[in-house]
Amino acid sequence: MTRRRYKDPMLQRLYDHFRAHPPIRDGRRHHGASHRSAFWRGVDGIERDGRSPYVRGSQCQVCYMAGQDSRVDPAVKTALLTPVGAGVWT
Numbered sequence: 001m002t003r004r005r006y007k008d009p010m011l012q013r014l015y016d017h018f019r020a021h022p023p024i025r026d027g028r029r030h031h032g033a034s035h036r037s038a039f040w041r042g043v044d045g046i047e048r049d050g051r052s053p054y055v056r057g058s059q060c061q062v063c064y065m066a067g068q069d070s071r072v073d074p075a076v077k078t079a080l081l082t083p084v085g086a087g088v089w090t
Contacts, residue, residue, distance in 0.1 A: 011062045018066035024079045035063040042067025043076060 006012040014035075023029070023036040031037050038054060042064040047053065054061035070076045 005065070006062065008057075011057070011059070014059060014062050015066050018063055019070055019073075022067075022070055022073060022076050022079070024075055027078060029079050034060055038063040039067040039070075042069075043071055043080070 004012060005015055018035075018039055023031075023039055029040055031040060038060040041053070045068070052061055052064050054064050
C-alpha cells in the first residue's frame with residue numbers, strides 16, 4: 001500500500017489501485033477513458049500554468065497524481081518506451 005494521500009476513502013482506493021495497477025495493456029499505454037488518459041498525462045508531466053489540469057478532488061485529478069507518483073515504476077517506464085501504436089494491427 002502506498003502512502004495515504006486522500007482523506008476520502010474512495011479517492012484513496014482509486015489512487016492505490018492506479019499505483020498498483022497502471023493502465024498498461026500488452027506492454028503499452030492503455031488510453032480510452034478519461035481516468036486512464038489523466039494517469040498518462042500525469043506520467044508525462046503535462047500541466048496547465050504549473051498545476052494539474054483537472055478539478056481538485058475529482059477522480060481524474062486523483063489519477064493524474066497517481067501518474068505523477070508512478071514515474072519511477074519499472075512497468076510504467078517500459079510502457080513509456082513502447083510506441084503508442086506499436087503492434088496494434090496484426
